[in-house]
Amino acid sequence: MNAHAPVPSPAAGCDIRHERGQRAVFCGLTGIVWLHRKIQDAFFLVVGSRTCAHLIQSAAGVMIFAEPRFATAIIDERDLAGLADANEELDRVVGRLIERRPDIRLLFLVGSCPSEVIKLDLGRAAERLSRNLHPGVRVLSYSGSGIETTFTQGEDACLAALVPEMPQARDAAPRLLVVGALADVVEDQFARIFADLGLADIRFLPARRAGEMPALGPGTRYLLAQPFLADTARALEARGATRIPAPFPLGIEGTTAWLRAAAEAFDVPADRFARVTAPGRARAETALEPHRARLAGKRVFFFPDSQLELPLSRFLSREMGTALVEVGTPYLHRQHHAPDLALLPAGTRVVEGQSLDAQMDRCRAARPDLTVCGLGLANPLEAEGFATKWSIELLFTPIQGYDQAGDLAELFARPLKRRARLEV
Amino acid sequence: MQLTLWTYEGPPHIGAMRVATAMRGLHYVLHAPQGDTYADLLFTMIERRDARPPVTYTTFQARDLGADTAAIFQSAVAEAHARFQPEAMIVGASCTAELIQDDPGGLARALDLPIPVIPLELPAYQKKENWGAAETLYRLVRALADPSATRTPRTDRRPLCNILGPTALGFRHRDDLVEVRGLLAALGIDVNVVAPLGASPADLGRLGAADLNVVLYPEIARPAALHLQKTFGQPMIETVPIGIQATRRFVAEVAAAAGVDPAPVLDGPGSRLPWYSRSVDSTYLTDKRVFIFGDATHALAAARVAAAELGFRVVGLGTYTREFAREVRAEAALHGIEATITDDYLDVEAAIQAAQPDLVLGTQMERHIAKRLGLPCAVISAPIHVQDFPARHAPQMGFEGANVLFDTWVHPLMMGLEEHLLGMFREDAEFHGAAAPSHLPRHGGAPPPVAHAEPAVPTGDIVLAWASEAEKELKKIPFFVRGKARANTERFARERALPLITVETLYDAKAHFGR
Numbered sequence: 001m002n003a004h005a006p007v008p009s010p011a012a013g014c015d016i017r018h019e020r021g022q023r024a025v026f027c028g029l030t031g032i033v034w035l036h037r038k039i040q041d042a043f044f045l046v047v048g049s050r051t052c053a054h055l056i057q058s059a060a061g062v063m064i065f066a067e068p069r070f071a072t073a074i075i076d077e078r079d080l081a082g083l084a085d086a087n088e089e090l091d092r093v094v095g096r097l098i099e100r101r102p103d104i105r106l107l108f109l110v111g112s113c114p115s116e117v118i119k120l121d122l123g124r125a126a127e128r129l130s131r132n133l134h135p136g137v138r139v140l141s142y143s144g145s146g147i148e149t150t151f152t153q154g155e156d157a158c159l160a161a162l163v164p165e166m167p168q169a170r171d172a173a174p175r176l177l178v179v180g181a182l183a184d185v186v187e188d189q190f191a192r193i194f195a196d197l198g199l200a201d202i203r204f205l206p207a208r209r210a211g212e213m214p215a216l217g218p219g220t221r222y223l224l225a226q227p228f229l230a231d232t233a234r235a236l237e238a239r240g241a242t243r244i245p246a247p248f249p250l251g252i253e254g255t256t257a258w259l260r261a262a263a264e265a266f267d268v269p270a271d272r273f274a275r276v277t278a279p280g281r282a283r284a285e286t287a288l289e290p291h292r293a294r295l296a297g298k299r300v301f302f303f304p305d306s307q308l309e310l311p312l313s314r315f316l317s318r319e320m321g322t323a324l325v326e327v328g329t330p331y332l333h334r335q336h337h338a339p340d341l342a343l344l345p346a347g348t349r350v351v352e353g354q355s356l357d358a359q360m361d362r363c364r365a366a367r368p369d370l371t372v373c374g375l376g377l378a379n380p381l382e383a384e385g386f387a388t389k390w391s392i393e394l395l396f397t398p399i400q401g402y403d404q405a406g407d408l409a410e411l412f413a414r415p416l417k418r419r420a421r422l423e424v
Numbered sequence: 425m426q427l428t429l430w431t432y433e434g435p436p437h438i439g440a441m442r443v444a445t446a447m448r449g450l451h452y453v454l455h456a457p458q459g460d461t462y463a464d465l466l467f468t469m470i471e472r473r474d475a476r477p478p479v480t481y482t483t484f485q486a487r488d489l490g491a492d493t494a495a496i497f498q499s500a501v502a503e504a505h506a507r508f509q510p511e512a513m514i515v516g517a518s519c520t521a522e523l524i525q526d527d528p529g530g531l532a533r534a535l536d537l538p539i540p541v542i543p544l545e546l547p548a549y550q551k552k553e554n555w556g557a558a559e560t561l562y563r564l565v566r567a568l569a570d571p572s573a574t575r576t577p578r579t580d581r582r583p584l585c586n587i588l589g590p591t592a593l594g595f596r597h598r599d600d601l602v603e604v605r606g607l608l609a610a611l612g613i614d615v616n617v618v619a620p621l622g623a624s625p626a627d628l629g630r631l632g633a634a635d636l637n638v639v640l641y642p643e644i645a646r647p648a649a650l651h652l653q654k655t656f657g658q659p660m661i662e663t664v665p666i667g668i669q670a671t672r673r674f675v676a677e678v679a680a681a682a683g684v685d686p687a688p689v690l691d692g693p694g695s696r697l698p699w700y701s702r703s704v705d706s707t708y709l710t711d712k713r714v715f716i717f718g719d720a721t722h723a724l725a726a727a728r729v730a731a732a733e734l735g736f737r738v739v740g741l742g743t744y745t746r747e748f749a750r751e752v753r754a755e756a757a758l759h760g761i762e763a764t765i766t767d768d769y770l771d772v773e774a775a776i777q778a779a780q781p782d783l784v785l786g787t788q789m790e791r792h793i794a795k796r797l798g799l800p801c802a803v804i805s806a807p808i809h810v811q812d813f814p815a816r817h818a819p820q821m822g823f824e825g826a827n828v829l830f831d832t833w834v835h836p837l838m839m840g841l842e843e844h845l846l847g848m849f850r851e852d853a854e855f856h857g858a859a860a861p862s863h864l865p866r867h868g869g870a871p872p873p874v875a876h877a878e879p880a881v882p883t884g885d886i887v888l889a890w891a892s893e894a895e896k897e898l899k900k901i902p903f904f905v906r907g908k909a910r911a912n913t914e915r916f917a918r919e920r921a922l923p924l925i926t927v928e929t930l931y932d933a934k935a936h937f938g939r
Contacts, residue, residue: 022500023483027459047425049519049548054434055462058470074426077549080523089425096427100770113457113520116486146459147486147520357507376464376476383474 013346016332021355024376025305025330026059026392027146028154029110033060034395035158036069038181041105041210044070045097046144047090047122048112059392069104071097075114086118090125091132094139104137106210108158111143138210140165150330152228152306152395155181162206162213163235169217175201176262177214177241179233180226183398184208190225190249190401193259196276197268205232216241223262225249225400227340228307230333247339248308249400250408251315252284257339280402287406288319291413296321298416301368303377304328304354305391310340312372312394317345320409324348325366328359370412387415430769430789432744432807436546436556437518438463439644443560444514445477445592449624450564451510453501455493455521455528458483470810471593480504482521494526501532505539512540512568512625514560519548540625542567552767554643554719554745557591561620562647568625571655573632583613583682586634586652589645590621595722595806596820597621598813600640603822604665607675608638610689613682619648632656636681640664640821641721643745665821666725667733667829668697695823697830701734709834715740715781717764717772717790718805720748722820726785726804727755729829740764740779742772769793780908783837788812798907800836888914890925897927912937 029052032044046052053072060068073093078084090109098104107129109122122141129139142161144154159179169175176199178190187204194202203214205222220241224233227248237243246261247254256277263273300322302309309329316322324345332352334341344350351359363371364384371381371388378388389412399408437454444452445467454460461481467473482500484493501515515528529543542563546556575584585608590597601621608615616634617627637652637660639645649660659681665674672690679686700706714736716726723743730736741756742764743749749765756763764775773793776784784794784801788809794801803812804820818832819825890898894913901909909930916933917925 022461022481023458024461024464025458026462027457029459030462050428050431050433050435050552051437051460051519051548053428053431054438055459057430058462058466068429072428072431074428074431075549076426077547079425080549084425086425093425093427113459114523117489117520117523145486146457147484147489150458357503374465375469376461377468379468379472379474380476 014341014344014348014350016350016352019351019353019355019358021353021358023150023330023354024303024356024374025354026151026374027055027113028144028149028151028157029056029112029146030059030151031144031154031158032056032070032110034181035155035206038208039106039206039210040208041103042069042108043097043101043104043106044108044110045094046070046072046110046112047115047120048072048075048110049114050074052112052114069101075118080118086120087125087128091129094129094133098133098137107133107137107139108161109139109141110154110158111141111145113145113147116143116145116147138165150307152226152308153231153331155226156229156231159205159229160231160235163216163232163239166205166213166239167215169215169220172217172219173201174219174221174266175203175215175217176266177203177205177216177220177222177236179205179222179224179236180229181206182225182400186398186400186404189403190259193276193280194262197259197263197266197273199262199266199268221262221265223258224336225258226308227311227333227336228331230331230336233336245335245339247314247343248311250308250311251319251405252281252288252402253318253343254311254315254340255284255400255402255405256281277402284402284405287403288409291406291409292320294413294416295409297323298369299323299325299366300412301325301363301366301371302327302329303359303363303371303373303391304330304351305372305374306395307331307333308391308394309372310337310344310350313348314340314343315408316412317348318343319405320412322370322412325368326351326359326362328352328354330354370416372412387419389415426768428768432767432769432787432789433553434463434466434807435519435548436551436553436559437516437544437548438466439553439556439558440514440516440544440546440560441467441477441479442553442557442591442593443564443620444479445473446590446620447478447623447625449511449626450478451504451508451513452477452479453497453504453513453515453528453532454479454481454518455497455500455516455526456481456483456518457520458485460518460520466593470808471813472810473592477592478508478510480508484521489524493521493524494531497526497528498531498535501537501541502535505535505537510539510625512542512564513537514542514544514564516544516546517548522548540567555747557644558647561588561644562651564625564628565619565631565648566651568628569631569652569655570629571632573630573656575633575635578635578683583636583684584616584634585613585678585682586616586631586637586658587618587640588637588649589640589642590618591641591644592621593806593808594621594641594644595719595804595808595812596818597641599817599819600821600825602817603819603824604638604640607665607671607689607822608678610692611675611679611682611684611686612688613678613684632658634658636661636678638678643719643721643748664721664725666722666825667729668695668823668826669732670725670728671695671822671826693823695826697733697823697826700830706735706834709837710735711737712783712837713737713739713779713781714783714785715776715779715790716804717742717744717775717784717786719743720745720752722805724748724751724755725820727759729826730785730833731759733826734830734833736783739781740775742766742775780911782905783833785833802832802836888917888925889923891927894925894927894930897930909934 126139126141140161142157218240246258249255249258313327328351378390515532532541637649639649639662663674665671675689720743738759743752744767753763785804913933
């Protein structure tokens with residue numbers, strides 16, 4: 001996981017530091033909260049402990065769905081003592097699940113810290129179950145464990161597990177693959193723009209249904225829509241796809257650069273690109289304007305959370321005029337982040353990793369105007385007088401693309417607006 | 425291995441966190457992988473606490489497993505001690521760290537810190553949250569209560585009492601404590617220590633000075649209270665003062681144990697519940713079928729209040745607290761039913777469907793089931809939700825608690841006259857099939873269209889056909905009882921092997937099942 005690409009940082013201008021210590025981050029299981037909605041006939045079965053089950057239901061905003069497409073097979077002492085055969089137990093649990101949810105076409109067995117530590121081989125279990133449940137249900141596995149994945153890396157591991165499932169394209173025709181879970185509405189907007197640009201074969205990973213995963217071929221060029229997909233990218237390249245480097249599609253500048261990278265890769269004439277993107281850029285400009293007054297000049301501090309921190313801070317500093325006090329990120333993939341890093345103001349302090357108490361001390365000393373942080377820290381910081389934006393909302397809200405640029409700015413402006421509004 | 429969609433309780437270390445977070449001057453070092461820090465948000469988001477829980481996590485990763493996780497743990501303990509300067513510490517492991525067997529207690533002891541460091545053994549693959557809270561409180565009390573604490577003679581002072589059980593993230597613990605303190609004050613009893621909520625390790629040292637212990641939540645405080653009973657000879661009062669009768673019994677028992685006169689409280693103004701329940705408007709509550717599920721403390725209390733103080737009929741009673749299964753089974757037997765003892769949400773859902781209640785009193789999980797089934801519901805127990813920490817004072821205990829129970833349990837129901845009118849005039853445009861109680865605008869509209877919206881008994885092989893007239897007649901029945909009417913009619917038809925359900929069948933079934 002997350003071996004850094006051996007590419008030197010192109011952003012000589014950023015002050016990149018590393019920190020180790022206590023981390024306040026979710027584990028990769030959290031990704032299930034959005035992935036189970038994205039792939040409509042997939043079910044996520046965590047093989048783990050009561051803690052895993054408790055985490056997901058707590059992270060899911062505490063029980064927002066009456067019948068979720070995720071569950072936990074809770075390992076108990078009988079499994080650990082070897083009194084019960086873990087594989088037989090798993091087969092029994094999966095059987096009960098499939099009986100209850102005959103609509104499931106794709107089942108992910110999701111590894112957890114305990115299942116990794118006791119070395120339960122979920123890959124083999126998935127193969128066995130796939131054979132047994134063939135052809136109705138395909139069973140795959142990946143790890144969302146906290147010892148191996150941080151928050152959004154769970155999506156990375158899930159998508160990487162899907163890559164071998166993608167059919168082989170019969171020809172070498174050029175095709176574009178957009179990689180990373182996006183809100184359906186954002187995906188539809190991007191599909192329309194790519195179509196207007198004249199790109200014929202545009203597909204998204206993950207597809208909305210298990211049986212519709214896009215084909216891969218030597219002509220596949222892929223564009224990352226999310227900045228945390230290191231393993232998925234590696235798996236795609238192993239199958240011959242090539243990455244189109246681009247900043248991430250946040251804000252007008254990011255969206256334009258992201259679309260342009262694809263357009264140039266597919267030889268779309270510049271004037272056509274300008275014509276197709278002009279209305280979106282204009283709308284986004286209108287939508288951003290009202291938030292600039294509130295955000296310009298404000299000092300922002302990012303705690304590490306989703307790996308979206310770099311493109312977000314690039315958007316805030318270049319389009320909204322904010323100053324960056326510190327940009328924390330759990331991991332920094334030098335290669336995938338290179339285009340965004342290059343756009344950050346010189347001297348920006350980027351901190352990879354975390355030592356929570358030390359970082360809180362720095363935050364308190366810097367007294368930022370807005371602190372972007374996880375749910376565990378937000379209210380305590382508010383109580384100390386800091387305006388905060390809780391970062392998980394940035395994963396659960398459509399923020400990519402032109403028509404969401406205003407919503408993205410508003411997410412950051414709202415805490416400031418609210419503080420200005422309240423008289424109590 | 426157990427298939428779990430939702431879990432009623434977290435792992436035991438969450439129970440330990442609830443105790444640590446409730447206290448002052450105590451710090452918890454938890455050997456746990458990154459990701460387990462999600463637990464902070466339970467306290468900061470759900471309970472809206474204004475400070476991080478006093479917990480340091482080691483947040484080890486896979487690369488650390490091959491190296492020295494024990495060293496990571498030791499440095500976390502040393503750093504937490506230096507930074508937070510606690511009076512005492514507790515140390516332990518979460519589920520993953522339990523597997524790697526680093527022995528947090530031994531590692532912490534080796535540091536030889538100048539404060540008490542109490543190791544916790546919380547078997548994550550056997551036990552759950554409330555057990556973890558109870559074990560943690562017990563370990564703290566055992567380690568910190570000063571055995572030389574003595575009681576001064578009663579002649580020259582008022583009686584002294586400890587209140588045991590309220591924690592962080594507890595269902596209305598904050599407000600219950602206010603009520604119970606009020607009752608004790610009215611009896612002329614002083615409070616020595618409340619634990620764990622608000623107590624420091626030094627406060628726990630003074631526990632032995634009290635004359636008696638009040639146990640508010642037996643799931644959490646019973647082991648600690650038993651220990652104190654044994655060590656200091658302090659009697660323990662375990663009657664949970666939820667509802668009028670239980671509150672009066674609690675007052676009498678506490679007064680007897682403390683040697684004071686209960687009359688000032690028992691003859692005082694009390695609660696509005698008895699009169700509200702006797703007032704004619706409440707006659708429509710008679711025999712309303714209620715299904716109750718929660719932790720043992722709240723489920724047991726709810727069953728008694730529902731039956732004896734509101735005149736409901738208890739058609740289902742259960743708990744996820746297996747440690748108290750015996751008590752809950754005994755209570756269920758008094759209502760002529762079998763208790764549902766399970767921590768499997770699907771079992772509870774099936775039990776609710778089978779019981780066909782008019783009202784569900786449960787946890788947030790049952791609230792969801794009730795929503796799916798189109799049934800009214802009130803929440804009586806953890807696991808909790810941000811809505812279970814209301815801004816207003818909303819206790820469950822004492823006389824004010826009884827007032828709260830009356831309001832929150834009766835409010836979701838259709839009001840008496842409205843229910844009659846709805847039944848009489850189904851053709852009225854505003855009384856359409858999906859009409860909800862008029863005082864609950866946000867619940868207006870039909871329940872969400874889900875497969876189980878109108879639960880039916882499995883049909884077996886017999887295909888039940890409804891005559892269109894009968895189908896139309898069924899629609900005249902208010903939606904919140906329509907599912908029950910359909911199921912009863914079909915059951916009636918199936919038992920008699922009727923080929924077609926007619927309007928007559930519908931009314932025959934109504935007469936047959938009518939209560």
